Amino acid sequence: MTASQRAVSPLRQVQSADADSTRRSTSEERSEADELEKVRSDEYMSGTFAPIQNPPADEERMQKLHSTSSRPIERSWSLNDGYSCHTADEEAAEIALGDDGGEADESSTFIVSWDENDPMNPRNFNTMRRWLIVIICSLGSLCVTCTSSMYTATYDQIMDEFKCSRLIATLGLSFFIWGLGIGPLFLGPLSEFYGRRYIYITSFTLFLIWLIPCAVAKNIETMIVCRFFNGIAGSAFLSVAGGTVGDLFARHELSAPMMLYTASPFVGPEVGPLRWTFYVLLIWTGILLISIVLFVPETYHPVILRQKAEKLRKETGDDRWKAPIERLNRSVARTVLRSIYRPVLLLTLEPMCLCLCVFSAILLGIIYLFFGAFQLVFGNVYGLELWQRGLCFLGLFVGMIFAIVSDPFWRRVYQRLEEKHKNTEGTTEDFQPEWRLPPAILGGPLVTIGLFIFAWTIYPYVHWIVPIIGSAFFGAGTILVYSGIFTFLVDAYPVFAASSLAANSFARSTFGGVFPLFGIQMYKNLGYHWASSLLAFLTLVMAPFPYIFFRYGSRIRQKSRFAAR
Template sequence: MGVGEIEGASFRVEPLRRVGEDSVTMRARLQYQSRKRGILESDLLLSTFADVNLGSMSKAQLEQYDRFLDENDWDIYYWATQSPADADSPPTSTKAEAGRSSGRGGNSGGDSGPVLESGKTQTQSQSQSGEWAQTIGTFKPAYRPVPARWKDSEILSLLRKHVHERSAGGILEDVKGVEAGSKGTGLGRMPEVKVFDSSVAAFAGSINPLHAKHSNDVEKNEQPDEAIAEKAWLVDWDGPADGMNPKNMSTGRKWSIVVILAFGSYCVTNTSSLYTTTYDQVDAEFGNSRLVATLGLSLFVFGLGLAPMVLGPLSEFYGRRPVYIFAYTGFFIWLIPCAVAQNIQTMLIARFFDGLCGSAFLSVAGGSVGDMFTKDTLHSPMLIYSASPFLGPGTAPIMGGFINSFAHWRWSFYFLLIFAGVVLIAIVLFVPETYMPVILREKARQKRKESGDSRWRAPIEVYEKSIASTVGRSMYRPFMLLFLEPMCFALCFFSSILLGILYLFFGAYPLVFGHVYGFNLWQTGLTFVGLSVGMVVAIMSDSIWRKHYARLMDKNERETGERKSEPEFRLPPTIVASWFCVLGLFWFAWTIYPSVHWIVPIIGTAFFGFGIILSFSGTFTFLVEAYPLYAASALSANSFARSSFAAAFPLFGRQMYTAMGFHWATSLLGFLTLLMAPFPYLFFIYGKRLRAKSKFGST
């Protein structure tokens, strides 16, 4: 029977799922569930297994073990102790249900065994049937095959290995990595209860029990008394309802923080493209060429991609709030020389450092959203935040078109200074620290101050990491993923082309709509409404993709018996969106004629905007789930590649449109996206096989 099914009942009892449970609490609960099964054999088997393995399990292994414990106790016992060879030999009795009515330990009649169908009784010296007989006589139960949902399970593999290593007689002869016929110490005694703390969780994921020797596992768990005493002074949450835990903030406060962070991200990316509407006035005042002016856009965007690898890791040591305040203050300050620049050199230098500071904010802000919301409630706030950096570039030309049509170009930066100043004040006043290790460090300081006992420590204070080594890893690992992982490279290359095209349009739109339709600056700015509308529609389609994701989960559960997500389930939005991008570009390319109404090519750009948002959304979530241990590096690789392309494309866009013509220049961009469009579908089909061969990916 499956999990939650009851013999003779038509309904199914779904197991209780804990939401927002930290790994320390989860280990303690799983230890209790392993010791209190209600059947002696299972108690001994699972308690000794948990004693050896629970402390070194990763988060994914803990979740798998949690689901495994929902199975029937006798199923777990037989799956762990029987070999496939047992399937070929008959059981002692073919009547599996015999003896059930008599109960464990005999019937009401005294010393006699269970009553058989004939009315006679069996004595303890005879071969007896049913689960009642497992502790007496010589009984061979029927073989219970392992269901498909657990056949290749890492947890079951560990459990079978544990049985073989601890078995005094060597029950299993087919366990990989264990010498056949080896003798163990037995499973006759339940181990002492262990106390798990945050320090164990800090190391979870770095140890793979499948590749560790049993002696090493014992050494990890047999720690000196001093180490155990030291861990007793580690500070953790005061239960799941701890008020200092950011996940326990009120819903209203969480969403207010999300809104502030979203506006902060929007302001940074809005600054990148609003500058493009100042070209005409800046060129005339400073006497520079259009190419030199475009460098102000490219340097800003390049700075956006560079900072996450250098400044992003600092939040691991100092928390998110100091990075917010430091980075956004720098972003605000570097807007000032832009506003008062007397030459193009000052403008270019200030733009680069402005992008660098703004990027440090962008690299950390998404982490705060993840800090505050549980996995079940994360999707909507993360969608709002993730969309804001892409709405910024799309809407900036609309505002900039009106500002620079009716005011001096410096008012573009005065507007941005006011916008950034308001956001900075909101960050200082209303955005608290949300990074949990840093909050626990502050909690430890409070305990030391209140108690006068200096032994209180937070995990981050005990297990110090080097800032230099952390930043070093964050700089080289993204490039390893980018160039050694085919899926990461292809998806990053595709998303880079899309963002490069978006930034190329900031120079191409004035050229196209000015020559073909005679639009002035503010009218050209309004043509970006098509892109913005497409992006908003993509955000509103989120519920459709969530339902499709749920259907894929249901299908996977029917096929494997386990409700488990695969990274490839995140790719359908990208699969569909890639063809919307292709359609939008070719639509725009071949409708920009004076004889065709200007609304028609703008509708084509809406398809492109729709595709960009969904492409990025699916790509980001896929990279996070496909490379869970290196998610930050995968996203940094994507950010660096996207920013590099977005910085480079505007430098040749205007020349390309002039040399090739508006139609074929846009068609070339369409052919580039057409070349990359099949890759998301190929990864949806073959991604799991590629991950199995990957050095960095999940399996």
């Protein structure tokens, strides 16, 4: 029996309290009130609400007129809707936990929810339309990350034209990546007020605008500043688009589209150095912007329900029709502030979140460090031309593609773990977040093996394809690690999933911006072999953590304030 069903009886008793008051003692009334408050508290903790009282007969007739667009007398609000990670969910959770947060309006309200087969529900779009939206969002992520890495192919030209050092030229890459890390801290919360579509169109328009001064910059200062704001504007696809995928697909359908979206930001850096120009990026961005306007609708469920409630209020003249999100008294400034400090809180207090975020951050830092290292290694050791050095990144790209197409195998692994749990415990309801970690368990050793192969095969007498094969192992391992970590964080911190992913994004962007600044000096001072080996040893230290959390994660979660128990 659900919490809502349990709440029906005491709620009706309260409604008839006036008629029964002469026959009931004061102590009994207090006991009933306490019980009702306990039920309401349980409902908050379970992510559900009790049915509100039925409206009068004339209102029932009005509801029937709109039965195709609403289920008005049900309270429908989920603390976590699949992988659609909302900080609005976290607001509701904080109310449940007794933390300081916006209080819900408990006045008489008709809560607007989804109908069965509701055409406004993004998960009821036809399959082709949903996949088209995912592909456009993934191409947006690819475009943004290509913009980050294509800059590395212009280092020599920038140093010559702007008369600056290699370190100063590298700041254009670092500031772009730092912009990618800062943007999600406020773009994500803003999408909860104004919707994902509004954020996509606004941010990608700004992304297009900031590309123009980069293309015509006359000094390095202009280039660095514009690259920073370019990164902030482009970060919408790295912070909001993952929620769009969750809006469109239910949990059991999510694996393949999430793998496509997850891989696109990491494939982009490998494609970028193939000598793209800012003018090509301007054309690409313009085409994508038109595609977003034409083919990407609003998908954020709370905002669509708010639009639905506004329509019902207009049609009926009754202001009691409310969407769940309208019952939370939140301000933009307050939500943005929480989105900034809560990821820091998770990194500080949650050892699982910290270790996995550091692991993924190191991997992204190595990818961006490779942009400089590949130029040195394949230029000085093998004497390759600039365009040939760009092609060397195809090893990383191919490895990532192999990891992506392995997704059906990992789905079967997950299903076997579910079946094993069912046979052992007799139920599949209490699924374990640790079941998401097997890809990362394999990916960790692959990353280390790939780096050691790369480190000790970069000799003139060893064919250049061998270190590229090593980079392919690294690329495959990176995608597997990210796939396991991302899905684990969402399942392990379901209420605070948005903050856990924001913490991961912040850590990755910090490392991704810092590593290129010391990469060239490290390779020159330590030598190509030991510099690459140092990176391999870093991953060797981090590789066991996915397995450790697979074995002992459930125990750790029992002691956590934020993780699912």
